[in-house]
Amino acid sequence: MNRVRVVVVGAGVIGFSTAVCITEALPFCSVTLLAEKFSPDTTSDVAAGILFPPKFPDIPLQRQRGWFKDSFDHLLAIACSPHSPEAGVMLSSGCQxxxxxxxxxxxxxxxxxxxxxxxxxxxxxxxxxxxxxxxFTTIKCECSTYLPWLEQRFRKAGGQVEQRKVSSLEELSNSYNIIVNCSGLGSKVLVGDTQIYPVRGQVLKMEAPWLHHFIREEEGKTYIYPGIYSVTVGGTKQEGDWRLQVDEGDTKSILERCCRLEPSLSKAKVLSKWVGLRPSRRNPRVERELVHMQGRRVPVVHNYGHGSGGVTLAWGTALDAVGLVKQCIQEMQLQAKL
Structure with a gap:
């Protein structure tokens, strides 16, 4: 069989993790990543990036545990390596x-x-x-550093990157053998997923170098996460809210709540304010299907809808996606022999 042409749609932490995993695990694949927006303009760039898995109602706990463990172990290896500062990955201790x-x-x-x-x-x-x-001690992964580092790793492994808007998966069906959909909220339009919705998150980056331990209040609505260059404080969880503008009422609420937990923050300088829309659904969609496009059945692997667990579960679900791509290739090889 000729080189298998795979396209990954989406350049957030899910898209790049999946693209890297496929390229490194399946060197006989030619992998291209397409996206309209790249770091620093992705939802992942806004994420606090601390590893904290949400719990999904309809996915076996064993699978969720596996996703988290794979992601944690992958990032722990980076945090304990010389690549830690350039990848933006560090150990973080604190309390919930x-x-x-x-x-x-x-x-x-x-x-x-x-x-x-x-x-x-x-x-x-x-x-x-x-x-x-x-x-406990977990890991903080700063996506504004980690995403460019992953892109570099992807290119080094032979991956191609192209900036373009994808309006439908059908437009890709003649150029690629397998489509991997990591488009997050874009899946609402790209694959007509009515189950996906935004959860608006607003955070502030603050200058408080004296803080070294995270504090997270139950369910993660209020949190203080010290990072490499600044402290991320938040947040909001506004379901169905598509606003990308900073809301000064939210800014005031975040500062009041965080200063109650850590009074010294009242002396800290606000460096920047960020808003991101988490791509949420009842359960992440990590599965494959055959879709009729241009008169043939095209294998599509989906990996999206992680909500607040994108950075936390990215590597684990990316490894799952690699397994699904392998299954697609095996089926294609069987078809070719018939």
Missing amino acids: IFKEPPVDKKPFWSESVIGFRLMTDHELKRFPDHKFGQA
Whole structure:
């Protein structure tokens, strides 16, 4: 069989992770990544980028655990390597605090992070409104650095990158054997997915070099995540809200909530304000299908809809997508023999 031509649509953390995984795992594939927008203009660039898996209702926990573990292990290897600063990947220790103890005191991901434990009463005295907490070390991945680093890795492995707007998957069907859809919210139009919707997130980047530990309030609506160059504070979770403009009411609310948890932030300088729309659906779509285009059936692999878990699950779902691409190739080879 000739070289298999694969196209990946989308240049966020899901798209580039998937493109890198396919290129490195399947060297007989010629992989092209197409997108209208690249870093620093992707949704991923706005993400706080700390590894914290959401829980999806209809996906077996074992699969979700695998996605997270694969992503965590991949980024941990980078964090512990000389590439850490250039990739924007670092270890981050801190706590998640709750006003009332959650039903699940030891979440499904607790064994994948480092040193997970329950906080002591003495530690919780710092947060008088909160009765329960978890302390552990996770990873922070700064996409404005990580995405260009991934792109470089993709190109080095032989991948091609092209900036163009894709209006329909059909326009790609004559040029490629397999289409990999990592278009996030774009899937609403590209594949007619009515289940995907935006969850608006607003964050501030602040100058507070004295902060070294993250604080995350239950469900992640309020958080303080120190990074390599600045501290990301947030946030908002506004479902169905398509606004990309900064809302000064949200800015005020974020600062008030974060200063309650970390009073020293009142002395910090706001460096920038960012808004991103998380591509959310009830469950991420990581699956393959055959779609009729231009009179033939074209294999399409979907990998999108991670919501707030994009950076957290990117590498794990990318590895799943590689397996789906392999299945498509095997079927194509069988068809070619018939």
